[in-house]
Each structure stands twice: as C-alpha cells, then as structure tokens.
Amino acid sequence: MYSSLNSKSQDVNGAARRPHTDHSFIPPCQAKCPLQMDIREYVDLAAQGKVMEALQVIRSGNPFPSICAHVCTHPCEEACRRTQVDSPVSIRALKRFAVEFGGDRMVLAEAETTRPEKVAIVGSGPGGLACAYYLRKLGYPVTIFEAHAEMGGMLRVGIPQYRLPRAVVDTEVQRLISMGAEIRTNTRVMSLDLLFDMGYKAVFVTIGAHQGLRMGIEGEESPGVLDGATLLREVNLGLKPSLGQRVVVVGGGNVAIDAARTALRLGIPSVDILYRRSRKEMPADETEIKEALEEGVNIQYLVAPVNIKRANGDLCVTCVRMELGEPDARGRRQPVPIEGSEFTMKVDTLVSAIGQAPQMPGGFGIRIGRGSTIQVDPLTLTTNRLGVFAGGDAVTGPATVVEALAAGRQAAHRIDDYLQHKYPRPVSTNQPVMTGELDQQTIELVRKIGRFEPLYLPVEDRTRDFKPVESVFDWESAVNEARRCLRCGVGAEILFQDKCASCLNCVRVCPYHVPYIDMAGTIIIPPDQCQACGICVAECPARAIVMRKPRERRHIADELDHIVKTAAQSKARPLLIGFLCQYGLFGTGTLAGLWRSGKAGIWIVPVLCTSKVEAHHMLRPFEMGVEGVFVAGCGEQCSRENTDHWVQQRIHKVRKLLAQIGIEPERLQAFVSDKNDGRRLREELERFTEQVSSLCLASILKQEVRN
Amino acid sequence: MIVAEAKNLTEIGKTIAPYGRILVLGCGTCVTVCGAGGEREVALLHDALRLMDMKAGNGKHVFLECTLKRQCDPEFLDVLEEKAANVDAVLSLGCGIGVQAVAERLPDLPVLPGVNTSFLGMAKEWGVWDERCAACGDCRLDETAGICPITRCTKGILNGPCAGTKNGRCEVSKEMDCAWVLIYQRLENMRQLETMRRYYPPRNFRAIPRPKRVLSKINAAGGGHE
Ligand SMILES: Cc1cc2nc3c(=O)[nH]c(=O)nc-3n(C[C@H](O)[C@H](O)[C@H](O)COP(=O)(O)OP(=O)(O)OC[C@H]3O[C@@H](n4cnc5c(N)ncnc54)[C@H](O)[C@@H]3O)c2cc1C
Ligand code: SF4
Numbered sequence: 001m002y003s004s005l006n007s008k009s010q011d012v013n014g015a016a017r018r019p020h021t022d023h024s025f026i027p028p029c030q031a032k033c034p035l036q037m038d039i040r041e042y043v044d045l046a047a048q049g050k051v052m053e054a055l056q057v058i059r060s061g062n063p064f065p066s067i068c069a070h071v072c073t074h075p076c077e078e079a080c081r082r083t084q085v086d087s088p089v090s091i092r093a094l095k096r097f098a099v100e101f102g103g104d105r106m107v108l109a110e111a112e113t114t115r116p117e118k119v120a121i122v123g124s125g126p127g128g129l130a131c132a133y134y135l136r137k138l139g140y141p142v143t144i145f146e147a148h149a150e151m152g153g154m155l156r157v158g159i160p161q162y163r164l165p166r167a168v169v170d171t172e173v174q175r176l177i178s179m180g181a182e183i184r185t186n187t188r189v190m191s192l193d194l195l196f197d198m199g200y201k202a203v204f205v206t207i208g209a210h211q212g213l214r215m216g217i218e219g220e221e222s223p224g225v226l227d228g229a230t231l232l233r234e235v236n237l238g239l240k241p242s243l244g245q246r247v248v249v250v251g252g253g254n255v256a257i258d259a260a261r262t263a264l265r266l267g268i269p270s271v272d273i274l275y276r277r278s279r280k281e282m283p284a285d286e287t288e289i290k291e292a293l294e295e296g297v298n299i300q301y302l303v304a305p306v307n308i309k310r311a312n313g314d315l316c317v318t319c320v321r322m323e324l325g326e327p328d329a330r331g332r333r334q335p336v337p338i339e340g341s342e343f344t345m346k347v348d349t350l351v352s353a354i355g356q357a358p359q360m361p362g363g364f365g366i367r368i369g370r371g372s373t374i375q376v377d378p379l380t381l382t383t384n385r386l387g388v389f390a391g392g393d394a395v396t397g398p399a400t401v402v403e404a405l406a407a408g409r410q411a412a413h414r415i416d417d418y419l420q421h422k423y424p425r426p427v428s429t430n431q432p433v434m435t436g437e438l439d440q441q442t443i444e445l446v447r448k449i450g451r452f453e454p455l456y457l458p459v460e461d462r463t464r465d466f467k468p469v470e471s472v473f474d475w476e477s478a479v480n481e482a483r484r485c486l487r488c489g490v491g492a493e494i495l496f497q498d499k500c501a502s503c504l505n506c507v508r509v510c511p512y513h514v515p516y517i518d519m520a521g522t523i524i525i526p527p528d529q530c531q532a533c534g535i536c537v538a539e540c541p542a543r544a545i546v547m548r549k550p551r552e553r554r555h556i557a558d559e560l561d562h563i564v565k566t567a568a569q570s571k572a573r574p575l576l577i578g579f580l581c582q583y584g585l586f587g588t589g590t591l592a593g594l595w596r597s598g599k600a601g602i603w604i605v606p607v608l609c610t611s612k613v614e615a616h617h618m619l620r621p622f623e624m625g626v627e628g629v630f631v632a633g634c635g636e637q638c639s640r641e642n643t644d645h646w647v648q649q650r651i652h653k654v655r656k657l658l659a660q661i662g663i664e665p666e667r668l669q670a671f672v673s674d675k676n677d678g679r680r681l682r683e684e685l686e687r688f689t690e691q692v693s694s695l696c697l698a699s700i701l702k703q704e705v706r707n
Numbered sequence: 708m709i710v711a712e713a714k715n716l717t718e719i720g721k722t723i724a725p726y727g728r729i730l731v732l733g734c735g736t737c738v739t740v741c742g743a744g745g746e747r748e749v750a751l752l753h754d755a756l757r758l759m760d761m762k763a764g765n766g767k768h769v770f771l772e773c774t775l776k777r778q779c780d781p782e783f784l785d786v787l788e789e790k791a792a793n794v795d796a797v798l799s800l801g802c803g804i805g806v807q808a809v810a811e812r813l814p815d816l817p818v819l820p821g822v823n824t825s826f827l828g829m830a831k832e833w834g835v836w837d838e839r840c841a842a843c844g845d846c847r848l849d850e851t852a853g854i855c856p857i858t859r860c861t862k863g864i865l866n867g868p869c870a871g872t873k874n875g876r877c878e879v880s881k882e883m884d885c886a887w888v889l890i891y892q893r894l895e896n897m898r899q900l901e902t903m904r905r906y907y908p909p910r911n912f913r914a915i916p917r918p919k920r921v922l923s924k925i926n927a928a929g930g931g932h933e
Contacts, residue, residue: 498776503740508833541745542735542774616751623758649834657751660716661759 023548025434025489025527029091032079034406037061039076039091040487046094047482048582048608049475055102058095063133063405064172066104067126067155069096070164070470073285073400081488084438087451089485093470096454097478105171111179114139117419120200121145122189125153126401127206127392129176130408131415136179138416143200144181147188150237153208154393155401157233158255160262161466191363192388202415205366205374205383206392206408211359215250215352219308224315228259228353235262244348248272248317250305251353252282255398257289259351260297264463271297272345276304276322276335291469294459302335305350306342314346358394366390371397380414380424381407389415434489436528445512446531447639452481483583483639490552491530492537492545494523499544506536506545511641533640534612538650552608556617559605564624572601574627574692578685579613581634581673582606602685609633611643615650618668619657628667628692632681635672644672664695708829709737709802710836711744711822713752719798720759722819726795727767731756731821732787732809733774734801741836743822744800746774752800752821778805784812791816826858844919845910850902852893859886865907 029039038057045054058065072092080088119135121128124146132142150156152169177183189195195203212227214220224244228251234241247263249256252275263271273292275282278301282289293299307318321341324333357372366383369375374383374390381389391407393399417424438446454473462469473481491514494500502523506515514529515536525536525545534552537545546553556579567575607613610633621629631647638644647670655665669688673681723729731749739745749772760766773790776783778801787809791797796817799806802824810818826838841857847865848855857863861879867887871878875888894900924930 499735499746499774501735501739501745503742503745504830505742505833541739541742541747543746543750616754619751619754619758623754623761657716657755661755661762663758663762 020550020553022431022550023493023495024431025548026429026431027434027488028079028081029076029089029488031433032075034075034400034403035062035409037076040485040490042098043089043091043094043482043485044487044608046098047479047485048606049479051098051102054098055104055107058098058102059104059107063130063409064126065095066099066168067164067172068092068402068405069099070168071155071159072402075402081438082484082486085443085446085486086448090451090453090473090481093454093473094478094482097473100472101475101478107175109133109175109179111136112139113141113180115141115419117141117201118143118199119415119419120189120195120198120203121206122192122195122203123147123153123206123208123392123394124151124173124183124185125206125208125392125404126155127208127394127404127408127411128153128204129172130405131204131206131391131411132176132181132408133179134409134412135415136176136181138412140416140419142181144176144183145187145189146183146185148237149186151183151185153206154210157236158229158258160232160236160258160265162261162265162462162469163258165468188361190361192365192385193363196387201419202387202389204408204411204415205360205364205388205390205394206404206411207358207360207394209356209358209373209393209398211357211372212352213355213357215305215354217306217308219310220352222308222310222315224310224348225308225350225352227356228255228351229356231259231351232262235266240266243268246270246272246347247349247351248274248345248347249351249353250274251355252277252284253353253355253398254284254288255356256351256353257284257292257297259353261292261295261463263351264295264297265466272347273297273299274303274305274319275299275301277333278302278324281324281332291456295463304335304337306337308350315348315350317345317347317350318342319345356393356398358397360394364388373397380417381411382414382418387418389418434528439529442512442514442529442531445641446486447641449480449484449639451484452477479583480637483637487532489527490548491527491532492525492534493527493548494525494544495546496542496544499542501542501544503541505539505541509535509539509646511535531640533643534609535642535646538612538614538646556605556607556612556614559607560617560620563603563605564621564626567601567603567626568624570601570603574601574689574696575625576602576628576630576689576692577605577621577626578602578629579605579607579610579617579631581610581632581638582608583634583637583639602689609638609640609643611640611646613647613650615654618650618654622658622663622667627696628669628688630669630671630685630688632671632673632685637673644670664699667692667695708740708827709804709824710741710826710828710838711738711802711824713743713748713822714820716755716759719752719756719819719821723756723768723796723798726817728769728771728794728796729756730791730794730797731770731772732778732790732797732799732801733772734778734799734805735774736777736779738800738802738805738822739774741830742834744802749774749800752798775801778802779808781808781812784809787812843910847907850905850907852890852897852899852902854886854890854893856886856890859884859889865909 027040030036038061042054042057062068074092076091077088082089118141121132121142121144124144128144132144135142148157151173155164155169192203210229212229243263247268249260256273260271260273302322303319304322305317305319309316320337322335323338325336327333366385366388367375374395376383376390376395381391383390389411391411392404414424455471457469500523512531515523515525518524537547610631613631618629633643633647651668651670655668659665671681671684731753733744733746733749753770753772756770760768791813796819797809798819798821799809800821806818806820827840827842828836828838831837838858840855843857856865856867860867861877868885872885872888875885877883877885894902
C-alpha cells in the first residue's frame with residue numbers, strides 16, 4: 001500500500017496540525033534594503049547555480065536590477081550578519097552574477113493600459129523611471145519629462161561610465177518604452193499648472209539634487225573653479241572639458257571620488273582630493289576610496305581650502321590644515337583649523353564636490369524645507385499641492401539609487417490610491433525582523449570562509465579610458481560566495497511543543513550548540529543563532545522540530561515523490577535514485593552530465609544539504625522498486641559542519657533495516673564529491689552501478705534456484 | 708527513564724503475520740527519548756514493514772500509525788477507541804508497561820510488542836544509553852555513594868569489590884568500570900570511607916511479593932474521578 005509521501009503522519013488527536021504557515025523571519029539584509037528585496041532567497045538560488053530563478057526573485061523586488069547590480073551602495077551588506085563571522089556576503093556582486101548569467105537583458109517587459117488617468121513624471125532619474133515602471137504595471141498611461149537630452153538622471157549624467165556602462169541604462173529605458181511609457185527629453189518643466197492643463201491627473205516630481213553647493217570662500221567664482229556634478233555631467237554627455245595638468249577636488253563623498261577618478265581618465269597627470277576630516281570620517285564608499293588610491297589619486301586628509309586666487313595663469317589655492325575637535329551633537333568630530341598652518345597650492349582646476357541641493361523652478365508652487373528639499377508626507381509622498389507627489393534626491397537631498405527606486409515604487413502605489421480614491425494603507429507585514437547578534441560561541445563554531453570577490457581590471461588598464469572596472473563573478477566563485485550566506489531567520493523551530501519529549505537530541509546534535517535548556521527546563525532554539533542546517537529536524541525522535549519555511553519542510557518528500565513517479569516509467573536498468581546536494585560542485589553545473597551519461601537509469605532528488613535527508617527518505621525508493629539508493633554530499637566544499645557524519649549515521653540505521661528485510665545493505669551508499677571536477681564521484685558511481693547490477697543478477701538467480 | 712531497543716524486523720514480521728490491519732502505536736515519553744518508539748520510529752517502522760511486505764510479495768497488511776503522549780496512563784488511551792476501531796492487531800512501540808496498558812484497554816485485540824524493554828537508565832551521550840537502576844524496591848544508594856552496585860556491578864554483589872577488580876576495571880570486561888572502585892573513590896572524596904567497613908546482609912528476594920504496588924492514598928470518601 002502506498003500513500004502519498006507527505007500525508008503520512010497523523011495528529012494524535014485526529015485534529016489537523018497547526019496550519020502550515022511560514023514562521024521565518026525577515027533577515028537583516030532584507031530589512032535594511034530600501035526595496036526590501038528577498039536577498040536571502042536569491043542568494044540561496046545563486047548558491048545552487050539557479051540563475052534564472054534567482055533573477056526571477058530579484059526582478060520581483062527591483063524594477064531595474066541591472067542598475068543596482070552595478071552601483072547599489074548595498075546597505076544590505078552592512079547589515080549582513082556574516083560580518084560577525086568573517087566578512088559580509090558580496091550581495092551586490094551576486095546580484096550582478098544573477099542578472100548577467102540569468103539573462104536579464106532578454107527579459108521582456110509588457111504592460112497594458114487599463115486606466116484612463118494620465119500621470120506626469122518630472123525627471124527621469126531612478127526615482128522617475130521606477131515610478132513610471134510601476135504605474136505602467138498598474139495600467140496608467142505615463143509621460144516622463146526630462147530636461148536633458150538623455151534619460152536616466154544621475155545614472156546618465158552623474159555616475160561615471162566605468163562604474164555604470166551606458167548600455168545598462170539604455171536597456172532599461174528601452175524596456176520602459178516598450179512598456180508604453182511616453183518619453184519627452186529636452187523638456188524642462190517650469191510649471192505644474194501646465195501639466196494639469198494638459199490633462200494629467202497626478203504629477204510625480206523627482207528632479208534630483210543637481211545644484212552644487214558653494215564652498216563659501218573667497219575667489220570661488222574664479223575661472224577654473226567648477227562643481228563636481230557639472231564636471232561629471234559634461235564628461236558623461238561626451239564633452240571633453242580642458243582641465244589643465246593639475247586638478248584638485250574638494251570633498252569626501254562619492255561625487256568627489258568619482259570626479260577625481262574621472263579626471264584621471266581624462267589624462268590629467270596630477271589629481272588630489274582635499275578632505276577636511278580624516279579617512280575614518282570619509283563618507284565615500286570604502287571600496288571606491290581604495291580604487292581611487294590604487295589608480296593614483298592623492299588624498300590629503302585634514303585639509304580645507306580657505307581662499308582661491310588667479311595669478312599668472314595659475315589657480316592659487318590657499319589651504320589650512322585641520323585637527324579633529326570635540327564631537328558634535330551627531331557624534332561627528334568637528335574639524336578645527338590649526339593656526340598658522342596655511343599653505344598654498346598651484347593648480348589648473350579646482351573641482352568642488354561638497355554636496356548638491358535640489359533646484360526647483362519657482363513655478364512648481366510646492367513647499368520646500370531645509371536644504372531646498374521638497375517637503376512631503378513620508379507615508380504618502382504627497383506635497384502641499386493636491387495631486388502632486390515627490391520623491392528621490394529632491395526630497396531626501398543627495399542619497400542613493402536604491403532609495404530613489406524605493407521612493408518611485410512607493411509613489412506609484414500612492415498615486416494609484418489617490419486616483420482611485422483609496423485610503424492609503426501602510427504596508428504592514430507581521431513577519432518579524434531578525435535582530436540580534438550572533439553569540440561568541442556560534443561565531444566560533446561557524447566555518448570561516450573568506451569572501452570571494454569578482455575580478456577587477458588591473459590598475460594600469462583602468463585610467464586609460466572609461467572601461468568598466470569591475471567584472472562579473474565567474475560561475476564557481478559566485479556559487480561559492482553565495483554559499484557563505486548564513487540563511488538568517490529560516491532555521492529550525494520546535495513547532496509542536498506538545499510533542500517535545502525534552503529528549504535533548506537537538507541539544508546534543510547541533511554542531512553550533514544553538515538549542516539550550518532554559519531555567520524552567522524547556523528546550524529553546526534561539527532563531528537568531530540557528531544556522532538552518534536541519535540536522536536536529538531530521539534527528540528529533542518526536543518530529544516536533546521543523547524548518548521555519550513550509551516549503552523547506554516538504555522539500556525532499558515532494559521532490560522524491562515527483563522523481564519516483566517519473567522514474568517508474570523509465571525502462572533503463574538498474575534504476576538508481578540519488579539524493580544530491582545542490583550546492584558546491586553541483587551548483588556549478590560541473591556534474592550536470594553525471595547521471596545522464598551513465599548507462600543506468602540514475603534519477604536525482606535535489607536536496608539542499610544532505611544533512612536534511614532522513615532515514616525514511618532513504619528507505620522509500622526501495623519500496624518503489626528502485627534497485628539502489630545513494631546520498632552524495634558536497635564534501636570538502638560544505639559550508640556547514642558535520643553533515644557527512646549524520647548522513648553516515650542514518651545510512652547505518654537504514655542498512656540494518658534493509659538487511660533484516662532481506663535486501664542487500666550495499667544497495668545504499670554515501671558518496672562525497674571531490675573538490676575539482678567530480679571525476680572521483682563519477683567513478684564511484686559507476687562502480688556502484690555495476691555492483692547493483694550484479695546484485696540484481698544474483699538475486700534473480702537465487703529466486704530461480706528457489707523456484 | 709525506561710530504555711528500550713527496536714526489535715528485529717524479522718521477529719516483528721512473524722508476530723504480525725496472522726493479522727491484516729495493524730495499528731503501529733508509538734509512545735511520546737520514554738521510548739521517544741531513547742529513540743526506540745517515538746513518532747519518527749513509528750513512521751520508519753511503518754515504511755520498513757511495508758517494504759518487507761512488498762519484498763515478500765504479499766501486500767496483505769495495511770498499516771496505520773499513531774503516537775500517544777504516554778501509553779502507560781489510562782486517560783491517554785481514550786483515543787484508541789477510534790484509532791483501534793477497525794484494526795486486527797496493535798503493534799505497540801511502548802515499553803512493556805505500555806503494551807500491557809494498551810492490552811488492558813483493548814480486551815479483544817492482540818497487542819504485540821515492537822520493542823524490547825531493556826532497562827532503567829540514562830543517556831551517556833547522543834546514541835549511548837547505560838543501565839542505572841534495577842527497580843529493586845529497596846534503595847540503598849545512600850550507603851553506596853549514589854552508585855548502584857546491583858546494576859553497575861556485573862555480579863550485583865552488595866559487599867564489593869570482589870577479587871576480580873583490576874586497575875579500576877571489572878574482570879568481566881576491560882571496558883567496564885568496577886562499580887565498587889567507583890563507590891570507593893566517591894566515598895573517599897566525600898570522606899566517608901568508613902561506610903565501606905560495614906557488612907550488608909544478603910537480601911531476601913523472596914520476601915518481596917510480586918506484583919508490587921505503590922499506594923499513596925488512603926481509602927476515604929470523595930476525591931478524584933471514579
Ligand atoms: C557622481 C555621482 C555618483 C553617484 N554614485 C552613486 C552610486 O554609486 N550608488 C548610488 O546608489 N547612488 C549614487 N549616486 C546618487 C544617485 O545617483 C542619486 O541618489 C539618484 O540618481 C537620485 O535619483 P532621482 O531620481 O531622485 O534624481 P536624479 O537621478 O538626479 O534625476 C533627476 C532628473 O530630473 C531632471 N530634472 C530636473 N529638473 C527638471 C525639470 N524641471 N524638468 C524636467 N526634468 C528635470 C534632471 O535632469 C535629472 O535627469 C551618485 C550621484 C552622483 C552625483
Ligand atoms: S548571512 Fe545571508 S541572510 Fe544573513 S544577512 Fe547575510 S545575506 Fe542576509
């Protein structure tokens with residue numbers, strides 16, 4: 001008698017078990033992402049080499065993943081708890097891997113117009129593009145108005161091409177056009193009334209922050225002084241500004257670094273950055289500072305210009321040295337000039353990159369606040385004018401691409417609410433966020449695996465032109481990097497407390513010593529320490545422990561069910577079923593041909609770590625007439641502890657049962673993959689196939705003799 | 708706690724042979740803890756028995772499974788009314804007490820043991836169990852430094868050690884600690900070595916009537932449910 005593999009166990013009292021709900025936590029990376037992307041999920045898919053699936057997850061949370069894959073400031077990596085063990089997971093680089101290998105460029109975007117209300121978007125930066133994307137998805141006709149000749153806002157006129165190739169932005173714009181968004185470039189909107197007169201029912205203002213802030217020092221208007229955003233805009237639009245031989249950039253943010261690196265690429269031999277605090281306080285991204293230094297930018301810390309004079313064709317910049325004084329209210333130590341430390345530099349061009357502010361045409365009639373930013377209601381993004389919404393840098397001041405994307409998406413939904421007269425619902429989720437640090441003990445027990453980095457262009461090749469500096473991960477590094485994810489918040493839980501016999505198996509088997517006994521004698525599995533290896537789930541004699549995600553609870557049984565049904569139709573003999581780890585070598589695809597090339601009918605049940613294969617999973621296939629079963633783990637590449645040990649324990653137990661039943665125990669085997677090309681595994685498997693074949697033959701003979 | 712061990716499948720196969728519908732009944736207490744008869748083992752045994760049926764080519768059995776909180780308390784057995792309604796036999800993975808409790812509840816059904824009840828003991832570590840108590844009904848652990856010579860001494864002698872002790876090990880097996888050496892060492896640690904000098908008269912096992920019963924109540928009116 002064969003019942004479905006899943007519906008086997010019944011509840012003691014005949015009542016239905018608690019509903020199969022998701023008890024997972026939102027991981028810290030996702031909580032930190034302004035778009036709330038399901039990072040843990042796509043990183044896991046990348047670890048299995050499932051790039052298409054990973055891309056699908058990414059696309060469901062991000063309208064322009066290829067852009068973020070290049071330039072996102074990845075706040076997720078700052079939140080990554082792997083940092084406590086060694087270093088954070090390279091989430092952005094993994095996204096780029098999934099985007100490029102998953103074929104994001106081929107993805108077709110379509111949208112249908114189902115609503116009559118037209119919406120105008122002012123500004124085509126990431127905020128505007130995202131809003132247009134989601135409004136099209138919601139069925140609204142949209143028009144994007146852009147002052148420049150090119151679309152993309154700072155993506156196009158700010159961020160240099162060596163970090164974000166132009167083609168990436170073009171692809172996204174093309175996709176928007178094919179989704180039916182109307183585009184008006186070279187159109188600076190000066191009045192919103194006009195837009196309403198033209199029949200637009202709502203307006204989203206994302207004009208960014210493009211006006212360079214003034215340094216407030218004497219001589220700032222001298223020829224040869226320009227601001228960073230302007231320099232980058234000119235270069236990005238194909239102009240070749242003549243900057244002379246010596247350039248000095250003032251500022252410590254990403255714009256300053258980009259301006260300096262751009263100057264190098266224009267062939268300027270001497271490029272300095274002046275920053276008034278020390279390296280520790282520098283707001284620019286750490287990797288970018290590193291790259292700039294590698295390329296030959298000279299950063300002078302604790303220096304600020306105080307005066308600029310033009311003399312004999314030189315720009316004489318008088319600077320003063322600083323020291324760090326008392327921390328201010330925000331805890332930042334304020335630079336204080338050191339008396340008498342003035343010195344003068346002779347340069348050809350000074351680029352000031354100390355920040356930008358939005359520049360809003362007076363005709364908009366919307367209220368602005370501190371730093372000329374537009375004031376909005378944070379929940380609805382509404383301004384003081386009915387039907388006018390705003391977001392992105394224009395509201396926050398200079399921020400990031402991903403924040404602008406999030407604002408664009410939020411605006412699209414709030415505009416939809418507004419146009420349909422719906423009350424804006426705050427997006428609520430009752431899923432808790434995983435907080436808390438890893439305990440020292442857990443940190444010590446987690447296997448240390450250093451971060452894999454994608455390849456970078458050699459320094460000497462970088463500054464000649466605007467070629468992209470970072471390349472995409474190769475397949476193997478990506479898979480290995482993705483495996484470093486600790487899978488925060490999807491671990492094991494004692495779901496059926498009533499069944500827990502307090503046997504302490506979980507306490508004893510956990511390789512990370514996570515479960516503990518509290519003062520009352522109750523067993524607790526703290527979710528913030530659990531590493532989701534699944535060993536205790538498979539070892540709990542009461543089956544009280546489950547994985548927090550319902551899909552993971554059923555995963556192996558479902559896959560086995562499916563494979564067994566398909567395999568039953570196959571004629572190839574002997575019929576073998578293997579539980580194969582999907583990570584490591586298997587994720588790289590190296591072993592894809594493994595079972596197809598074999599003579600035998602080898603069928604694979606993909607498992608996410610062999611430590612989750614339970615004894616009854618190993619026994620099941622025999623009942624279906626399968627002649628041999630094997631479990632193949634990823635061996636040395638395993639990112640977890642003890643997996644092989646537990647596979648061996650269970651194999652031992654099932655073999656004993658097989659022997660008692662009268663089935664040769666050798667029909668059940670465990671293999672581990674070797675690190676390189678899987679040849680050893682292939683050979684072992686061939687030997688196993690032969691062994692099973694001869695066992696089959698022997699048992700047929702025995703049967704005949706008996707008859 | 709009671710420690711049990713799974714019976715050999717061949718033996719189980721023989722005992723269930725005459726019956727068609729069989730309820731495999733687990734117990735959620737001691738045998739769950741020692742990994743012999745909890746829900747996981749019930750499910751595994753269920754699978755193994757079906758495979759055995761298939762191998763023998765006579766798929767005549769139908770198995771049902773269920774795991775009770777505790778088989779040895781009558782109140783927990785009420786669900787059997789429904790669970791065992793249409794079966795020909797019950798295969799209990801409870802200890803010997805569980806099997807008897809279930810048998811008592813189901814007067815006209817065969818109740819078969821699925822495990823061998825081994826001893827009263829404790830876990831040494833994951834997957835290793837040691838005997839500790841013989842349930843003799845006359846506890847003397849106060850005099851033997853908390854170490855039971857009846858279960859831990861191979862010979863169960865009350866005035867040890869015997870002449871077979873060598874380097875703290877028992878003559879029966881070099882792997883085994885001599886219980887009396889352990890007792891000596893503990894008494895020494897506690898500065899109570901003089902206890903060793905005493906002689907313990909042999910116990911009269913005949914004097915202990917079986918079956919034993921523990922009474923913790925007096926016969927008075929009222930009280931719990933009848
Ligand atoms: C040099 C530089 C490097 C950066 N690097 C990064 C990075 O690596 N990672 C990151 O996350 N962020 C980076 N940023 C920040 C990021 O680019 C911005 O936060 C983001 O582009 C803001 O998007 P937005 O849509 O709000 O505005 P913007 O991208 O600024 O777009 C606004 C658009 O509106 C148009 N516009 C303005 N006024 C009008 C008008 N009246 N009518 C019509 N159109 C108008 C502008 O021409 C512009 O195209 C960088 C910024 C700069 C300047
Ligand atoms: S380890 Fe994984 S789940 Fe945890 S924060 Fe890092 S990427 Fe997210």
